[in-house]
Amino acid sequence: MCGIVTAIATNNVVPVLLEGLRKLEYRGYDSAGLAVLSGELTRLRSPGRVADLTALADASQLSASIGIAHTRWATHGVPSERNAHPHISGGLAVVHNGIIENFEAIKASLQARGYVFTSETDTEAIAHLVHSKLQVAPDLFEAVRLATNELIGAYAIGVLAEADPFRAIVARRGSPLLLGVGDEGMYAASDMAALLQVTRKVVYLEDGDLAELRRDSYRIMLADGTPVEREMHLSSLSADAVELGLFKHYMQKEIFEQPQALANTLELISGGAGISPLHFGARAPEVFDGVRRVLILACGTSYHAGLVARYWIESIAKIPVTVEIASEYRYRDSVPDADSLVVVISQSGETADTLAALKHAKALGMDRTLAICNVPESAIVRETALRFITRAGPEIGVASTKAFTTQLAAFALLTLALAKLNGRLNDADEERHLTALRHLPVAVQKVLELEPEIERWAQRFASKEHALFLGRGRHWPIAMEGALKLKEVSYIHAEAYAAGELKHGPLALVDKNMPVIAIAPADELLEKLKSNLQEVRARGGELYVFADAGSEIPESEGVHILHMPEHYGMLSPVLHVIPLQLLSYHAALVKGTDVDKPRNLAKSVTVE
The missing domain is CATH 3.40.50.10490 (Glucose-6-phosphate isomerase like protein; domain 1)
Incomplete structure (x- = not known):
């Protein structure tokens, strides 16, 4: 849902921005745009596809060493050029993912001060707000920090200013954003897939982080202005992993990748290894001990995986299970149970409703938490006591396929681990289930032949x-x-x-x-x-x-x-x-x- 790419480098970043947007198309969008600084601020926007934006950039022979780009999925305002990002305020450009819940109040205040709005979006309020902060704090980083402290809702933003052409500012709260550290420059994006073209070195921003990007350095600050360090990771993804290869569509490719994705996910029981709670983290024996119920929170396809798991866990482990649609769970009066294991499922690990439901459960005192997720450094994984990372690889098609079957594989392991801890799984049954799991990739391959x-x-x-x-x-x-x-x-x-x-x-x-x-x-x-x-x-x-x-x-x-x-x-x-x-x-x-x-x-x- 929406995508951001930011780049500042020693070379022309326009191709990097456009290719990054192309890699983010899978997230869903209805318009695209970019803004670059090359002496002056230049903005291009298209209500169509990234290919249309690329044609505009090629026709204008656009070239710059710093820029921001965006694909928009309409929330506030219809899909149109005037609602497409970036939005501009007095030589300053902003792109934004998420929803600003208090934008109407901010907009009314800014209009009273003479700011003119030309779009229906909440994002334009951010652009004008940052511009207004520059009048009292003439430093772009500080102006963005002050502005974000007034925002209520979810956001990932990228900011450029014509008067400050040697750095870009990014910030996040609730929406994913990561930094890429490359040989020729610094980058930021909503997803690692957008940056594999230039680097595999990545720094995941935490909620409330702001970052300043320069060509050869970056620094990160908390919302209160305190400097902070974040660990650098080397992504295991390759550029080939997000290419179609010989397939016509990503959905087809990902359907046929399921035998390998399952084999990768189940690798920890290969070679004679048995079922262990440690598959779910070092603290699993402690967290699982005394679990009386299981609460599964998820949305969409992941919710269906949870429904299958209910049958498995109740039948084999003999533990009662409740499966809740995450978007409904936190808006009703539920009865908390500190002895429940709360399992959250998300392919991306950034699903807003599931993350909010997890936080709600924890606020109710339910701290026995487990994430089943495909993205190791995602927000949901960072919020749980335990995690099981499915090894499906990148899933580009909007309709989930291999993420679903690997989630089922994870639940099969969880079922057996809980059953074993409860004395419900004897050695013979454990070996029978393990044999079936190890054969599963072969069985799936046979189905694909149909x-x-x-x-x-x-x-x-x-x-x-x-x-x-x-x-x-x-x-x-x-x-x-x-x-x-x-x-x-x-x-x-x-x-x-x-x-x-x-x-x-x-x-x-x-x-x-x-x-x-x-x-x-x-x-x-x-x-x-x-x-x-x-x-x-x-x-x-x-x-x-x-x-x-x-x-x-x-x-x-x-x-x-x-x-x-x-x-x-x-x-x-x-x-x-x-x-x-x-x-x-x-x-x-x-x-x-x-x-x-x-x-x-x-x-x-x-x-x-």
Whole structure:
């Protein structure tokens, strides 16, 4: 959601800014812009794509050694050139991610002092506010510090001033921002992917940090003006990791990366290693000791992972589990339990609702916290007592795929660790589960080989406007994830139901124009599911069934069967979600939608 790139170097930074924006396109945006200093302040903005902004820069032969750039996802004001960033105030330019909650009060105060607003954005209030502070504190760093102390809400900002052409100022609170230390200059960005072109040396800013960037140095300050040091890291990402390679889209690439992502995530149990609470941090034995309940907080796809985990943990570890949508949890009167393990899940580790829910739980005295996340230095990881880092690698496609399956792998390990601590896992069962987990990447690879058949199914979906997904037990959340994926990338309206609920309302929707996708693993609920499928056929509904070998569901007119390579017991949800991802991807291709950047959506949701 929005993206910032800032650069000051010995060479022309315009290509760096534009390439950085291109790498941040996955975050979702509707306009793009940049501002550079080369004698004077020059600003270019486009309500279209980064490619349109690049064309403007090429046409103007823009060149400069310092600049800021931005992709905007509209919050305040419609997508348009006048609302696109950067925003300017008297020779000063600002880009901003996040939402300023008190911008209307700031705007009214500034207007009373003669400032004229030309956009509908909250960001323009920041530009004018910083400019006003320069009148009383004629130092750009100090002016930004004073301005940010008046802001309420979430922000990551970058600031340039025509009168101060040898440094850029950045600051963050609530929205991610990191510094890049390169051989030719200093950089800042919302995501490491934007900076891999120039450096792998990174410094993660903490909430409340401000930083001054010069060509050969940087310094960081707290909001109260106190200097502070932050550790430098060497990113393990490579530029190749965020390139498409031979694939058509990032979503396709990331679906096919799942065997390797799972193998990487499960590497700690390779070579005969067993289940250990230490997989989740050195303090895990202490934190897990005496846990009576588990509270899982997440949004979207991560929420579905939590729903699967509820079935696993309650069934195997025998610990009651509550799964909450993070955006709802902190706005209701819940009953805190200090003996609950609070598990937060986020691919980016910067999901605003999940981070806020975590802080709310901690404020209620729930300090046994665990993050399951794909980004080691993210805000959520830094806020929890324990963490499990999924090793999915960068996920660029907005519709999450490999992040989801690696989250499930993490939950499988957590389930077994809790069961072992509670005396619910004997040696034989532990070895059985470990064998299944170690084989999981191979099993997923076999499912991916079903792509040609799934592609043929997808052809039938291009003309559909609605779809119904059914699942039972631990596969009901997988049906929910399948429906979400289809909605996200193909814009086909889809709903998921526990199959037993079919006759309690959704059956009214079923007719020959409503495709019904069913997940039919060979488990204890299979016979119940078969009865639900008969109800669909009796109403003329067309069935598409993902069935395990041995499910014994015959193919017939109106009943299409795709046989999964093998039944996988507890881990079956990991396998069954793969064909649903492929079905959504290929249906979107047939419909011609923007698979990697679906309309109205952002990859990293860093505002409420």
